[in-house]
Amino acid sequence: MTQNTNEPTAPAEPTLPADVQALSYEQARAELVEVVQRLEAGGTALEESLALWERGEALATRCEQWLDGARQRLDAARAAGAPGEDAR
Template sequence: MSGDRPEISYEQAREELVEVVRKLEAGGTTLEESLALWERGEELAATCQRWLDGARERLAKAQAAHEEKPN
């Protein structure tokens, strides 16, 4: 994400991405508007992927720590 825009939550990014897709599928936008929507969709998809990657990493660390503890 750009440095001037704060990170948004996964849920916010996902909801906005759904809205972007809906607008693109509905059509009726100019080429410039469609390109702007596509670019925003790419940003939102990348944000969602970063959140998911971070969650996977945290889960893997938690599982590894749990497996290392003696019973």
């Protein structure tokens, strides 16, 4: 039996630097704000701007991971009929 190589595959989870992976949501968001401010201010060399952009992308991904996890926890709590939730 041959494997169909045209089947779509799930996108791979991006590999984040270990220091970014260790950040809390609040830490990642605060650093992301700083990165955006530095990029918007301009005046940085091309290499530094690229490094800031890449760092910002990693920080944004980390924030998304935290938010996705929080969303999943809320969905699970709702599905389980969390205490205090009104039955409508």
